[in-house]
Amino acid sequence: MATKRINLSFNLSRDDDLKVYNILLGQKYKTDFVIKAVLRYQEKGELIDKEIIKEAVTEALNEYGEIPTTKHSTDDLSRSEGKLPNEVFDMFNNL
Structure with missing residues (x-):
């Protein structure tokens, strides 16, 4: 060899x-x-930085709107249930 x-x-x-x-x-x-x-x-492929993922998710959620922002209550979660497009979650499958 x-x-x-x-x-x-x-x-x-x-x-x-x-x-x-x-x-x-x-x-x-x-x-x-x-x-x-x-x-x-x-x-x-090149690893994606955690901050890049965080920024992308934040941007996607902000663009979509009506996402609960409270950290201590889940009351707003039921109002936003089912409103997130599948594309927001599909991006994680592509990582």
């Missing part, structure tokens, strides 16, 4: 490069770590 090498260069003045460089420095098995990271990225 052949072994191939790839040389990586990091510009440590760029934040992302520095972060990845430091992550790799902390790994005992760097090749295995890179292999798993690349495969996971290819399988799932």
Whole structure:
């Protein structure tokens, strides 16, 4: 079985490069770590940041309107039941 090498260069003045460089420095098995990271990225695509999801859901709910905003009472929930379009929930299936 052949072994191939790839040389990586990091510009440590760029934040992302520095972060990845430091992550790799902390790994005992760097090749295995890179292999798993690349495969996971290819399988799932780029992970969506939690804040992006939160903003998207908030925007969708605000656009639709009539969504209860109270955090301590469920009285308003019955009035809004069934008013959310399925598309709001379908977006989670696509993640």
